[in-house]
Amino acid sequence: MKKAKKTIRYSLLLVLVISILMPNIVDAQDASDGTPILKLQYFNINNSVQYLLLESSTKKNKVFLAQKNISYKVYLDSVSSGNFISEVKTNESGKAKMFIPPNLKSIWDKSSTHLFIVMKGDEQVSSDYSITKARLEIDTATIDDIKNISVKIFKDDNGKLIAAPDIEMKVGIKRLVGILSGGDEETYTSDSTGLVTVPFTKINMPGDSLGNLILIAKIEDNEILGNIIVEKKASWGVPTVAGEDFFSKRELWSTRFRSPYWLLFMAYAIIIGVYSTLIYLILQLIKTIKIGK
Amino acid sequence: MNLVWKIKPRKPNKYYNVENNNPISRDRIINDLVPKRFGKRGMIWTSILIIFCLAGAYAYYRQLTQGLVVTNMRDYVSWGIYISNFVFFVAISLVGSLITAILRLADVHWSTPLTRIAEIIAVSAIVFASLIIIVDMGRPERFMNLFLHGRLQSPIIWDVTVISTYFLISLFLLYLPLLPDLKILILHRKPSVNKFHKLYVFLGSFWKGHKDQFRINDKSINILCVMIIPVAFCIHTVTSWLFATTYRPGWDSTNFGAYFISGAFLVGAGAVVVAMYVFRRYYKLEKYITELHFEKMGKIVVMLGLLYLYFNINEYLIPAFKMKKAEEEHLRELFSGSYAIMFWFAIFVGMLIPIFILITKKGRKPLPMFIAGIMVVVGAWFKRYLIVTPTLLHPFLPMQNVPESYKHYFPSWEEWAIAIGSLAGALLIITFFVRILPIIPIYETIIEQNEESQKDHSL
Structure with a gap:
């Protein structure tokens, strides 16, 4: 019994010591982890614009710090002058963007999969980021009065486009700060034919002045395909026409010539009340002056 | 002397020091209360104030020629020390309505020797409140x-309107009760005020002390006293609305008007206490500003201090209880973050310690009152800084992609020089008023002494 109590006591002490030291040990590990982190992402927008986004940072004490003004050279497949994509310098956020130049078209078309190599000076800092060329298509279809968004994903296989199954993507409506899912799920996965069909449930969404919504399909950070985005306009929304009389209304946000009547009444009633009293007092003062003369 | 003294049916004033139970003679009162020449200390004081004003003017010249970039105000903190100073001046100016109007309408006579001090402080403060707004403008032209x-929908227009109106009313309230005193100053050409004789004649030669003149003047003063109270409440409420109509942590309050008014009354009363002590000591006015005046003002300051404390608890405790995410960072900065020292200084030095000093009878003696008054005024200045700056540094959306300097604020030397220069300027106006005008109303003092005398004789 006595021995058990002693063991419990020592165990508690050990737990206490570990809990005090643990954060320091973790911090010590973090502090030594000051090596730069380089992230490279490939983007394909509407199957026509391809670019790379490079992000440079360091992790210190659990905090990611952006590395600004650092130059990198980026190559396609191998480090040679013929495969040179661009030399970039990171901005305040540690980011740099570059487009794949037209002179690399022949190399780009030759292979289905490409490797991107990043050099910092003479040092090769990234050589394992590769993507497989792909094509994302978006269309609309109305079946039995149900609106559907249909998305197809193909990947390049030695010059041929074949269906890409099991690819996760977001399908929905483009809004100001993100994508509003077109159906009930947050994300969708392509079937064996590379197809995703999303029944459109977001009815009466405010669109542009003609009622157009921008439908969007987005593959995000896919290990094989990178980032692919495709958009299509569809007149499935409700037209939102800014009222022509919006700024001509007598409201608090209107111009100075359109002050609300209640405000005019209140303000002028107070001003007239106070200043008419002041004028009365001035007249009284004049009367006092006249009495003294 | 051919003055017609109007004997008004007033209650006898027992707050003057009466020697051997005899009222102070009329000539003695006039001799005591006529403005005095500055002594050596007065000249040094005035010179120091002028130097500070000149430094402020030079800093403002730099700001005018180089732009607001000489300040440390940036995109986020666009209202810095200037607006803190503005709110402080507006607050102090409220004292005119407290001492003159409220106590007068309440038929409280002990405050008579303090009315002019309060009005002078009010006029000086409101002048610099207006000027500091122009200083804060990038394009003052x-x-x-x-x-x-201007758009009538903007609270800034309301503020500009109400400040101009309050300035006019304060000026009136300073001028009208002065008329009988001007007559005395014109008739008694004392050497110390001889050089201002033309000014007195210009301002008050029409005052003959006629019965009708007194009647009209009394009526006008009463109207002004009634009118100045809502206008004074407006000026500070509207100033608080400049903040409260802006949706930001720390400002998003429906209580701001009352909170500002209570704070303004406190700082104004504190300023009067400081002025009372200084004038009493420098001009040897112990017979007129007595310990009883300090006793009464002390009680008022305690009451106002407790009131302001109540509003502070409301303003900080309730948001802290809820700790909404957007408010959290702002409140933590105030309670235990980088503004904690200033925040607790404002609470303790500006409110709690003065209340504890003045709650005792010994604490309401002139010297402790003076110290408590200084604490109230200094604490109040920092309180205004805390109302303006920390909120601006904690917007609802995080500060992103901006230079590091945008995320912090500490006034540049130009801002300090202008702010200190404006405070010195307000004190300089008070000093000039005190040199030119009687600090204590002469006529009213004589009347009250006369009534005291009549009462004594009747006994």
Whole structure:
């Protein structure tokens, strides 16, 4: 019994010591982890614009710090002058963007999969980021009065486009700060034919002045395909026409010539009340002056 | 002397020091209360104030020529020390309505020797409240656009209107009770005020002390006293609305008007206490500003201090209880973050310690009152800084992609020089008023002494 109590006591002490030291040990590990982190992402927008986004940072004490003004050279497949994509310098956020130049078209078309190599000076800092060329298509279809968004994903296989199954993507409506899912799920996965069909449930969404919504399909950070985005306009929304009389209304946000009547009444009633009293007092003062003369 | 003294049916004033139970003679009162020449200390004081004003003027010249970039105000903190100073001046100016109007309408006579001090402070403060707003403008030459192109929907226009109105009323309230005193100053050409004789004649030669003149003047003063109270409440409420109508942590309050008014009354009363002590000591006015005046003012300051404390608890405790995410960072900065020292200084030095000093009878003696008054005024200045700056540094959306300097604020030397210069300027106006005008109303003092005498004789 006595021995058990002693063991419990020592165990508690050990737990206490570990809990005090643990954060320091973790911090010590973090502090030594000051090596730069380089992230490279490939983007394909509407199957026509391809670019790379490079992000440079360091992790210190659990905090990611952006590395600004650092130059990198980026190559396609191998480090040679013929495969040179661009030399970039990171901005305040540690980011740099570059487009794949037209002179690399022949190399780009030759292979289905490409490797991107990043050099910092003479040092090769990234050589394992590769993507497989792909094509994302978006269309609309109305079946039995149900609106559907249909998305197809193909990947390049030695010059041929074949269906890409099991690819996760977001399908929905483009809004100001993100994508509003077109159906009930947050994300969708392509079937064996590379197809995703999303029944459109977001009815009466405010669109542009003609009622157009921008439908969007987005593959995000896919290990094989990178980032692919495709958009299509569809007149499935409700037209939102800014009222022509919006700024001509007598409201608090209107111009100075359109002050609300209640405000005019209140303000002028107070001003007239106070200043008419002041004028009365001035007249009284004049009367006092006249009495003294 | 051919003055017609109007004997008004007033209650006898027992708050003057009466020697051997005899009222102070009329000539003695006039001799004591006529403005005095500055002594050596007065000249040094005035010179120091002028030096501070000149330093402020030079800093403002730099700001005018180089732009607001000489300040440390940036995109986030666009209202810095200037607006803190503005709120402080507006607050102090409220004292005119407290001492003159409220106590007068309440038929409280002990405050008579303090009315002019309060009005002088009010006028000086409101002048510099207006000026500091112009200083805060990037393009001061466009000041008139506020009136020419102002939108009535904007609280800034309300503030500009109400400040101008309050200035006019305060000036009136300073001038009208002064008329009988001007007559005395014109008739008694004392050497110390001889050089201002023309000014007195210009301002008050029409005052003959006629019965009708007194009647009209009394009526006008009463109207002003009634009118100045809502206008004074408006000026500070509207100033608080400049903040409260802006949706930001720390400002998003429906209580701000009352909170500002209670704070303004406290700082104004504190300023009067400081002025009472200084004038009493420097001009040897112990017979007129007695310990009883300090006793009464002390009780008022305690009451106002407790009131302001109540509003502070409301303003900080309730948001802290809820700790909404957006408010959290702001409140933590105040309670235990980088503004904690200033925050607790403002609470303790500006409110709690003065209340504890003045709650005891010994604490309401002139010297402890003076110290408590200084604490209230200094604490109040920092309180205004805390109302303006920390909120601006904690917007609802995080500060992103901005230079590091945008995320912090500490005034540049130009801002300090202008702010200190404006405070010195307000004190300089008070000093000039005190040199030119009687600090204690002479006529009213004589009347009250006369009534005391009549009462004694009747006994």
